[in-house]
Structures are given as C-alpha cells and as structure tokens.
Amino acid sequence: MKREGKKRLLALLLAGAMTLSLTACGGGDDKGDSSSGSDKPGKNIKVGLVIGPNGLGDKNMNDMSYEGLVKAQEELGITLDYASPASKSDYDQVQRMYAESGEYDLIFLAGVDQKDGITKVAAEFPDQKFRWLDGNVELPNVNSIATIWPQQTFLCGCLAGLATNSDMPLANKDKSVVGCLLGSEQPALVEGTVGFEAGVRYTNPNATVLQATIGSFTDPGKAKEMALTMYDKGADFIQHIAGGSGLGVFNAAVEANRYAFGVGSNQNDVEPDHIVATSLKDVRNISYNEVKKLIDGTWEPGIHEIGIIGGGTGYTTEGSNVKVPQEIIDQVDAIKKQMEEGKLVPPGQKSELENWLKQNVYQPAK
C-alpha cells in the first residue's frame, strides 16, 4: 500500500513536471503594458495586431511588426493588443474578434497568409480600418502594403557581384560564383531571387548565381547543408530568403569561413564576422509610420508598394564587422541613388531577366 502511494506521488510529480515544461515555451511575452496618463499624441488611439500562428520570437515578420508597434506605444502613447491564432484556419476568427469589439482604430495584420481571412472580414466590417503587410488585394477599408522584393535584394546582389572577385579575405578572387537560397517558391520571394541575380550579373556579367530551394522556413539544418554545398562549389557570398532556415546559412558561413547576407530586419549582428549586409525590409518603421499617419489623419486605404523609393527597403552593413572596400560601397550607393531617382528598376520575373541585363549595362561611376 505504502509503495503504491509513492508510485502515485511519482506519477503526479512527473505529470506536473511535464506540464511545466509545456508552459515553459509559452511564457515571456508580456512586454506591452499600455502606457497611460500622458499627453502623447496617440493616447486615444487603440490598435490591434494579428500575427502568424508561430507567435513572437520568429525574428521575422511577427517580431518586427510587434516591435514597431511597441515603439509607437512608447513614443506616441497608443494602446496595443496583439494576438496570434492557433493555426491558419483561425485567422478570420481572430480578425473578426478584433473587428467585432469595435474598440480598435486600426487592426494590423502581419503576413501574406491572412489573405483569405481579410477578404471576408474586411467586407463584413466596412467601417473598420485594417493595415495588411505584404497584402495585395484592393479593399476599400484596408491599406495593403506590398514590398517590392527585387528592390529589396538587388543591392546585396550588386555588392556580391562586385566583391566576389575582390581582395576581401574570405572571398575567392578567381571564382565568380555566388549563391541564393530560397525558403519556398512563393511568387513574391522568387522575385527576390531574380532581383538578387539581376544585381549580381548587373555588376559582374561573368558571375554565376547558384540557386536552390530549401522547402521550409523552419529547417536550419537542411539550409546549412545546402549552403555548405554551395560554398563547396565555390560560392563566397550567399543570400538567404528563408526566414528561420536562414540561421543555418549563417552557421554554414562560419563553418566554411565565407560570407552571407541577411534578409528582413537587420541580421548583421547574428554573425558579424561573416554577414556582410542585410537586404533590409524595415517592417518596424513601416508599422510605426502607419500609426503616425493614423494620428495625423493622413491614413488611407489602397495598395501601397514599398521599395527603394519610399524607404521601406534597402541594404545595410550596420552592425557587421566585415570590412567591405570603400570603393565597392561607393559603387553600390551610387546604384542605390539611381534606383531612388527611378532610373534603374530591377526586374522581378525570370523571363525578363536576360532582356533586362542586355538593356541595362553597368557603367561604374568614376
């Protein structure tokens, strides 16, 4: 009898330990208490944020959207609520919950996969304002912001094209090979690889761009193996467009002692000795500015594309320890300027690429 009691206690303890370990991964995201009682311009503004099912901590769209709005909360005094559904099937239910309450001045949606939900819910609540990032559907009460992917990756491509034959210590001067790893073949992201390839071959017509698709945004192990294979084949710079899988590319860069590019928010400090630059998409600022527009009364629905013009994308070397020769930086900045002036528009379709390269021949500014 006594022994059985002990057994039961052990079983209970085990059960307890298991549940604790289950919750352990869920905690720790209660950063955003609403600041109150100030004269900040947004004190009467309440916004909601619907992020993807993978929640905060993705070092990507979810985190960046959240951080941008937390910044707005701290500086502008808005109130922020956020939620993530348990699966993609629940997007419309969460969106509707926000809309139904009628409390929110603007509901932010992060992620292209909220499309099916928002097309339904936006029509049902015509007076509710939404902001949808990486959205592409024209709806009367939704501001759909789409980033132009080729413009995001083009400049890192240019940098790679110029640097692959340079004297940079981890580049192999005699081989003009660089790589690009894609998470999955979503059309928008494929445009990103085309933009990168265009950049490389624009500045270095002899260069080869190795390309591969990992098939997952959450598989750094596989990404690492694929990146190592690319480095093996002579690539010295690899651009990833693969979300969480990208961490594997950075690992491979360290192991092979080569270079890599980040994507999205500035990732240079992940491996500052190997990540040269990041193909930047400034979701933080895009979200923050949206709140500002709401306060100023300049918010408007529609489809807005954000590229080099408008300041949503670009490239940055900030936070990286890699020394890129100044003449290369100067050249890339000159190209960036041309893009800002609208003189140079990178292609997004594979079918356009060869023609585009024939029509746009790079002449280094002296």
Place this chain on the structure above:
Amino acid sequence: MGKPLNKSKLAHSANTAIQSVGALLIALILGAVILLLTGANPLGAYGAILKGSVGSMSAFINTLIQTTPLMFTGLSYLFAAKAGLVNLGMEGQMLCGAMGAAVAGAWDLGLPKFVHLPLAILVGVLAGGLYGLIAGLLKAKFGANEYIVTLMLNYVATLLMSYLANGPLRPEGEINVATAPVLETAQFTKLVKNRGLTAALFIAVTLSVLVHFFLDRTKPGYEIRAVGRGRLASETAGINIARTTMLTMFISGGLAAMAGVSMVLGVNGRYIEGFSPGYGFNGIAVSSLASGNPLMVGVSALIFGALRAGAMVLNMTQRIRPEFADMIQALVVIFVAMPALFQVVKTRAKKPETEPAKTAEKKEAN
C-alpha cells in the same frame, strides 16, 4: 448481440463520468496554478475563456467551428481504441482527407451540388481511410506495431501534402501555399453567413450516433469490440483478426479524414498548408474525456472546442498564448489515464466502511 443495460454497466458509466469530470476539474485547477506561477491572473484568464467561448453569439459560433473537427478526430481515435488499436496517425489521415476533398472539390465537372459535395466528401474519406489502412495492413499481415507506423506516417503525409500544395496543386500566381478554391457546388451549406460553421457539424453528430450503433448493434462492430477485449480469445472464437484490424483502421482513418474534409469544404474553402493546429492529436484528448463512449464525444469535443475558441480571447486580452488550450488538453489526458488516482479519492470517501479492512491489510503487510 447487443448487451442489455444492467446495473453494473450503469455503475460503470457513472464511474467513468465521475472520472472524466474529475480529470477536467483537476486539469483546470492545475492550469490555474500554472497561470499563477507564470504571473498571470487565473480568474481573468478563465473569464476570458468563458467570454471567448460562450460570451456572445459570435463567440459560441467560434466554439462550434472548433468543435466540428474535434468530434471527427475524437471518434476516429475512439473507434480504433475499441479494437485495441492505438491510432496516432489521425493528423496524417486528416491531411490526406483534406487534400482529397480539396482536389475533388476544385474539379469543375459541372456537377450539381447534391452530386459534387458527396463526391468530394467521399474522395476525402477514401483518401484518409486508405491511408489509415496502410497501418492496418502492416499490422495484420506483418505484425507491425501500429503506434509506430501511424505516428511515422504523419510525417510522410505532412511532407507529401506540403509538396502538393507548394507545387503541382498550387494555382499560378497564388501567394499562399494552398490549392485552388473549392467550387460552390462542393461546399458545405453554411449555417451562419460568412462563418465557418457548416452542416458538417450535423454530419459529426450523425456519425457519433452511427458509430455507437455500429459498435453496439452490428456483427462487425461486435467483432471489433471482441478483438479489443482479447485478440487470442476472439481468434479462437473464429473472428478474422486480420480483416477486423484492417476494417478498423480503414474506418478510423476515414473518420479522421472527415475532420480535414470539414475544414476544406467548410471553413477554409481550399487546402491551406498549416490549417490544422493539431486537430488530429487533439482527438486523443476528446476520446479520453468521452471515456470511450461515442455518444459523449460531442460533449467532450464541445468542451475542448470552447477552450480553443476561448483561447483566442485569452491571447488577445491576457497575453497568454493560445497553446494554453493544448496544455489543458494534455492535462486532461494525463488525469484520465490515471484511474488509480480516483480510486484513492473514492476509498478516502468511503473511509469509515473500509477502515477495518485497511487495518487488517496493514497488519498483514507488517
């Protein structure tokens, strides 16, 4: 063949009911303790869950939307368990069912609804049933352990469906990882405009009654239960074990597939990668709480459905991850699986009567 209701059976079902309710209560209390430990307010949390599940008509609709797939997977697990089989492959069978329904539903054959919808359902159910049959076949012919086979086949299904939704079945220009939309003629009738609550709920209720009837009142149902009670004995009695095993796994797979079918033809209108928050595995909890009674699966699924729907408001207002619902489910399974715990409670309650016996036992032990 059907067993008449007798006193001991009644007592038995009362016992299991107490056990289920007890497990649920302990899980909720332990959940509150865990919330306290993580610094959250348990009262606020459970209040939010109530508000999000039954607080309004819209909330209750959300509950019913979540309940529907859980009923199917709950029945699926229960059905296999009756034959002494453990089907851990419901998630994969569900994905197969979803994809089958998505393909058949999107196929424009010019069929009227009363032909197209049943056809799409049938294709889905067959896909999931045949997928379940693989494990049944391997078990019957080669003695392969169905725990391992079904569990591993989940990965195969997930990856295969991911390939299909990413590649050959994804329409041109689609930004999400999804198949083509299901035609109007293959969609379940919506019970509420614009919402995912559909006639699939009625199918789930009907199926619970049918499963009950089948197991309790038919020859194959009797054979399934006999095999579950004792394989060797039923073999001696002339029951074809191999055939019964295969039949069970086929039907169990078909029931799990219905969860996917209901999501595709009802909630999402197409196959979307990542549409399930784990409905397949949740079936284990649903079946456990129903303590093997098909007629109770609806009640059990309703409780977990409410928990899931409530978890959305929980996430929005209390900043607790929606996975809290999964944690409660896991706790319920653990406590239902501990009948000994309730025996202790019972013997304590009857202490005065059993005291002499106990002391006698103690003496003996000494």
